[in-house]
Amino acid sequence: MMQDRLKVLLLAVATLGLAVGLGLWTMALPGAAAVVWTLGVIPVLIGLVVEIVRSLAKGEVGLDIVAALSMSAALLFDETLAAAVVALMYSGGTFLESFAEGRARREMSDLLSRVPRTATRQLQGALEEVALEAIAPGDLLLIRQGDVAPVDGRVESERAMLDQSALTGEAMPVRLARGQDVMSGSTNAGDAFDLRVSRAAADSTYAGIVRLVEEAQAAKAPMARMADRWSLMFLIVTLMLAGAAWWFTGDPIRAVAVLVVATPCPLILAVPVALVAGLSRAAHFGVLIKGAKPLEALARIRTLILDKTGTLTDGRPQIVSVHATGALSGDEVLRFAAALDQASKHPIAQAIVAAARARGSAEGRAGGSAGGCVLPVPHDVVEIPGEGVAGVIEGRAVLVGGAAFVAARLGLAQVDIAAAEAGSVIVALGVDGQLMGHLVLADALRPGTAELLAGLRRLGIGRILLATGDRRAVAEAVTAGLGLDAVRAELTPDQKVLLVLSERKNGPVMMVGDGVNDAPALAAADIGVAMGARGAAASAEAADVVLLVDHLDRLLAGIEVAQGARRIAFQSVAVGIGLSVLGMIAAALGYLAPVQGALLQELIDAAVILNALRALRIHPRQMRAADAAVADAPDQVALRGPL
The missing domain is CATH 3.40.1110.10 (Calcium-transporting ATPase, cytoplasmic domain N)
Known part of the structure; x- marks a missing residue:
């Protein structure tokens, strides 16, 4: 939160500095204008240097170095207007990127919100509400109808009817007799029953799943940004051209002009704009993607792992x-x-x-x-x-x-x-x-599942697996004829995580699920997708993508939008960097002064941003087909899911 506020502040300082400086310059006060431009650049430059140090400490070389060199060189050789323009472009780009990631997941502490903070304990013939921390093995709890079992235990009544779908994937309620084990996180689907506590809350099944999620998120490999993958090559080309221009002409201003033109605004601006547009477009179709990095990764998925209950099936009898x-x-x-x-x-x-x-x-x-x-x-x-x-x-x-x-x-x-x-x-x-x-x-398959899987393969997903905690016979019966590459049944949450990790050898992995038992695997996958309409809060928190409507086919729309946005970002970067290189050559040959180079870079920026905004008009094939169907049968429009 503090980082986001700082980026907003730096953008405001850079914008104000450039605007006030231009006002003073038009009033024939060039000295005052230069001072104001310098004051507007310095905070941005300081923030940039701090970011560079942090990146280098992590072994990363990014585009920030080129931007810092161009601003520093422009200030050093009194090209303050060029420095101010670069500062505005850089701070604007970082703000856009921060905005794109502003919908990031909330802290995993919210995962525990599904479990009650208190329980009803029976003691000496009376009932009392006690905090979970006060419950000890051997205590007798009353679990009312609709309550979630807060801890692991055994049934002390004649029978209990429990909905364990969030934990095991079993869609049908399970009937347990006296003495049988109850997992924390199960919902009482029948009459009230007595539960004899066998484990403290911190050691129970649900708490273990929370820890699995946290460990999976901590071990998750970071997703590289498209901009970072271009940055090192662009940095080398820029330094070579700037150094050659200074070496062969003896004029440092030419090197400054090269650096100013080389400021990687197509990378700093075009990529975030295209990806933010992609995020907005995906949300229009009911697909919430939690930031630009997940959107980039979603476009490169090659392996898909699907949960059964509530994901591939409706989850209700x-x-x-x-x-x-x-x-x-x-x-x-x-x-x-x-x-x-x-x-x-x-x-x-x-x-x-x-x-x-x-x-x-x-x-x-x-x-x-x-x-x-x-x-x-x-x-x-x-x-x-x-x-x-x-x-x-x-x-x-x-x-x-x-x-x-x-x-x-x-x-x-x-x-x-x-x-x-x-x-x-x-x-x-x-x-x-x-x-x-x-x-x-x-618990039947969702309508159109076979067509959905065919569409996913058409989008480049070469391997599709089922991973469920349900029984093998049930899993195989439900998925018969779907042409899945593998069916993995009777899996525990940690076994689902291991499956995700083992499938990474085939390329980036996406996991789709809706239950609490899916949350660790969602966190471990390159991209975790949660069914947010009726799924558990835990899976929505751990996932990178949330389907806001209860339609699995929206996954097709999300992937197609992600691929389109990434393709448009790539096009913008390629064209922008190409034009920047031509401008750098012109500056090295003396045809562009630093301020002219900054203005040329502005034109390039405008072109790549306009191109990047095309991502707002991406219309997935699946949604075009749905629109055509509605046009043919307007009286059926109410049957479509909300956007």
């Missing part, structure tokens, strides 16, 4: 099929199940209710009705947590739940249901003592 086995039709099976499940807060029950209402709304629209689906109100409801629900719908006795639960209540040895695919859940329906059918739910 969805009905994939409805089977009627009795007197009811498939639609009636769904209607009765959803009507009774209105009384349950279980995630699968809520998914069934949402599906029934969505189907009813779609049928209403097709029939010209504005109304949605109205489900009957359930009566005499009895819920057995984690098992199923019994109640009365329109005067009929209804059972909804797992196959074993419904079979037991109907007096059947078992419910005859064909084996479901790995990762799917069966919900059976009984009405008036008869089995009427069942519903199959699964």
Whole structure:
């Protein structure tokens, strides 16, 4: 924050110094103008020298040296106006670069915000709220419905229903019996239960993930700026031309003119402008890129690692099929199940209710009705947590739940249901003592996933892998036919980090995820991309790129914008540096005075900046196709995700 303020201050000083000096010069006060220009240059030059020393201490040689030489030489030989122009260009460039990085990630301490700061402890028959630091192994905690387990422990109640998707990638809630382990960071998806603490908060699973993220970020290789990669070559050419001009003519002013023309404003200005424009354009399509360096790196990605739950899939159970086995039709099976499940807060029950209402709304629209689906109100409801629900719908006795639960209540040895695919859940329906059918739910792939992967390969990503904490059978069933290069299942957070590091041999690696368990890998990858719309805060904090809408296909738009912005920046630099070299040659031959060289550099700057601003008009192919589809079907525009 202090660095950003300093850059703003230096830009203001340089601008004010040049403007006031020009005013004094037009009033025929050249001596006063020279003093003001010098005063405007000196703070910028001091800041520049400090930056050079820091860079050299880290073994880096940047463009700052050329800018410092040109300002110093211009002041030394009384070319104060040229020095002031260079100071303004340099301070403006550093300000733009700082602005481009102003959306950088917040500190990782925010990662802990998902875990409550207090817990409800049971002590001597009473409940008390205590700080996490006060919890010790052996304590008994009450975990209410919707609470996040603050520490690792064991279930002390008969059963517990936990959503562990943020930690393991398992989309479906997990039912745990007495004595089974609970990981901190899991969400209670069922009734309240007792948790016997097994580890202190600092040693628990969630805290370990936080430490993994911090270590991965600290070990992450720095991304080189495009400007830095050009700087050494340009510095050598500049010094050779300036030295030759002074050596062969004996006139130091020619060397000053060469240095002034050589001030690398195309690099200092064009690259940040193109990249800032790219950041703005990507945000327009719902892709937040946290700075210019990540945008450059995003354009060079060659390997992509995808999480499964919530990234490649929707992350929520969805009905994939409805089977009627009795007197009811498939639609009636769904209607009765959803009507009774209105009384349950279980995630699968809520998914069934949402599906029934969505189907009813779609049928209403097709029939010209504005109304949605109205489900009957359930009566005499009895819920057995984690098992199923019994109640009365329109005067009929209804059972909804797992196959074993419904079979037991109907007096059947078992419910005859064909084996479901790995990762799917069966919900059976009984009405008036008869089995009427069942519903199959699964965490399905996002629509258009195959086309998305094909588009990514078209953009130059040669290797695509799946990395998930879910079971191998589930991972392979979900990704069948996608043509992935590898599937890695049942991975812990640290194993995901190792996978990212091992894939670097194939080129820059991008990791896409949404859960807490993905955060360390996102931090370790060259580019980490988080699903920010519904993903965990931890992954958004650790990532370099956040998809602001819940559409994975926006990744295509982000990469295409990044590649376009980098290409435009490269073009601007190549043209600008080429023109600067021609100007340096002219200055060395005596055709340009220092002030003329500074003005020529201004014209070059204007040209490269205008070219760099073309990045604001980049329109990704994927978004052009979406626009065409909307134009063909204007009544469907509401179905597009927000920008």
